[in-house]
Amino acid sequence: MKHVLILGAGISGLGAAHVLLRHGTHVVISDLKDQIQNNKEKEELIGLGAEFCFGEQSESLLDGMDAVVVSPVIPAENVVIQGAMKRHIPVLSExxxxxxxxxxxxxxxxxxxxxxxxxxxxxxxxxxxxxxxxxxxxxxxxxxxxxxxxxxxxxxxxxxxxxxxxxxxxxxxxxxxxxxxxxxxxxxxxxxxxxxxxxxxxxxxxxxxxxxxxxxxxxxxxxxxxxxxxxxxxxxxxxxxxxxxxxxxxxxxxxxxxxxxxxxxxxxxxxxxxxxxxxxxxxxxxxxxxxxxxxxxxxxxxxxxFAALPNRIEFVRKLDGVSYYNDSKATNTDAAIKGMEAFDKPVILIAGGHDKGTPLSDFMQTVRSHTKELILLGAAAERFEEAAREAGVSSIHRVSSMKEAVLLGQKLAKPGDVVILSPACSSFDMYKNMEERGMDFKKNVKSLM
Missing domain, CATH: 3.40.1190.10 (Mur-like, catalytic domain)
Incomplete structure (x- = not known):
């Protein structure tokens, strides 16, 4: 591969660029926006011969290219990938x-x-x-x-x-x-x-x-x-x-x-x-x-x-006999089910976020049997509440922020209870990523009096 187009200037794309440049490959890196936070790395790549092309992507980017390396966030429907397939140019993941x-x-x-x-x-x-x-x-x-x-x-x-x-x-x-x-x-x-x-x-x-x-x-x-x-x-x-x-x-x-x-x-x-x-x-x-x-x-x-990683059923603190756990990594219903089932007693569950549109029937059956209170927030709250009521969940609360959710969890909890953030949703409606959501939960838990 002498000439390679890289789609996506994130960690994966920039890493691939370093590797290809070391092998003497001519590299063009394309992204819709210049969101590279490390200017030093960008300048280093340019110094090694990489070209950056930011803005609208079109099939013309493929001219003269032997292969395309695609970052994970780029779907197969992308116009450049579709063009590469039509031209029989190999498309590779990192x-x-x-x-x-x-x-x-x-x-x-x-x-x-x-x-x-x-x-x-x-x-x-x-x-x-x-x-x-x-x-x-x-x-x-x-x-x-x-x-x-x-x-x-x-x-x-x-x-x-x-x-x-x-x-x-x-x-x-x-x-x-x-x-x-x-x-x-x-x-x-x-x-x-x-x-x-x-x-x-x-x-x-x-x-x-x-x-x-x-x-x-x-x-x-x-x-x-x-x-x-x-x-x-x-x-x-x-x-x-x-x-x-x-x-x-x-x-x-x-x-x-x-x-x-x-x-x-x-x-x-x-x-x-x-x-x-x-x-x-x-x-x-x-x-x-x-x-x-x-x-x-x-x-x-x-x-x-080996201890639990951050955001994965991560113990945050115990206050007034109530234990608080951060499971922000539970970005789908199955992960949230496993979060609830990790405890031998019904929990106070904080859920919701960016709705992935996945079926909720099995999830809500577990909510009914494994929670004593359900606190919902984010864009998915309305659909989650509707599904919860259909499943026979009765103790449902709606809030508008993580702070409100944590304060309500404290108010509802009794000594011996578990309050867990296990959203069953991605975070993009309110946060940059699930890590930021987990940090917000932990910050609010640690500020409880």
Whole structure:
């Protein structure tokens, strides 16, 4: 590739630019707006020969180009991508570029929920293994930029989204996991069938020297297992029953099963992470680390010491006997269900935000059985309230701000109660991102008297 157009001047696009420029490629970076916050990096790229083109995008950007590298936020309907396909110009995701430039094996994580926790925990295991490693992907870290620097004897922990998998051609991880699949990103993929198909691309280039770990407790797994078996070796993950090969619970103990050997790890009670989703994430990370050759003792130590990430059922404080938890990362209904189910008592739930338009019936059934009060805010509040009433939820409150939500949660709570922000929505109606929403929740909780 001598001439490459990069669509999107975010972390992914700029990372790809650095990599391609190091390989002597002529690079043009296109974005609708110049929102690059690091002017020094922009000037550095220009000094290395990159060209920036901001403003309206048209098919003329493709003139003279050998390939297009597309950032995850750019959909397939983009006029430039459609033009590239018509001209038979290859369109690559940054994940595909990373695979092409790295010498190290990739351990890849995808799924609707739990990706970041699993990837970060896997990164912790790799960091203590003594081997060179990189932790990157859909984490706000450029995968291609990190992957290129890892030597052949190293390992790469990569969080991979459905958006990134849309434009792969050769990407083949050494081992991978699909944690779960529930309705999400339908505004991008339009149908569940398309969303599932995007996730399934993670194993399309794998072979019998690789393996894919699928969640035996997920309803989409029978279909995915049949598809994956045509490509690679399939192992299973479960917290509800044993598996022949893969990762599961044996009583309270996490175990791996591989090549006829059972490898005991720690117990669920020894984990700092709580809840079914977190146990699944721990099993998945341990399995991938084992596939990468990490010592069992290192895996166990990481499992015992790894704490919850910010915005993921994150304990904020206890005041007057009431515990407050920030689960702002729960940007879809399934994640919010898991947030509620992490507690053995009904919670006071703060939910709502930018409405993704996903079905609410299962979510509201869990709200009815797992909450004592429902506090709604944001653009989705009206539809959520309507669905809640249809499901028989009676204690519903509407507020207009996070401060009002937190104050009302305090007013409704009694000693022993849990107040949790688990929105089941993205944050873009009121905040820049879910991190900002989580920080606002924590700020208001910490200011309670």
């Amino acid at each position: 994940v595909e570029l990373a695979y092409r430039v790295t010498k190290a094996p990739i351990l890849a994580i995808t799924g609707t929920n739990g990706k970041t926790t699993t990837t970060t925990l896997l990164g912790s295991m790799l960091s203590h293994s003594g081997r060179p490693f990189a932790l990157a992907g859909n984490l706000g870290i450029s995968l291609s930029r990190e992957a290129e620097l890892v030597p052949e004897n190293g390992l790469i922990a990569a969080e991979v989204s459905s958006f990134q998998l849309e434009f792969i051609t050769r990407f083949r991880p050494k081992a991978a996991v699909i944690l779960n699949i529930t309705p999400d990103h339908l505004e991008r993929h339009h149908t569940m069938e398309a969303y599932v198909a995007a996730k399934a691309r993670i194993f399309e280039n794998m072979d019998e020297t690789n393996c894919i770990l699928l969640n035996a407790d997920d309803p989409y797994t029978p279909m995915l297992k049949k598809q994956a078996e045509a490509h690679t070796h399939v192992c299973l993950l479960s917290t509800s029953h044993g598996v022949e090969e893969g990762a599961c619970l044996s009583g309270d103990r996490l175990v791996l099963k591989r090549r006829g050997e059972t490898i005991p790890l720690c117990t669920a009670g020894e984990l700092l992470l709580k809840g079914k989703q977190n146990i699944e994430d721990c099993l998945a990370a341990a399995f991938l680390a084992h596939e990468g050759g990490v010592d069992t003792a290192v895996i166990i130590e990481a499992l015992k010491t």
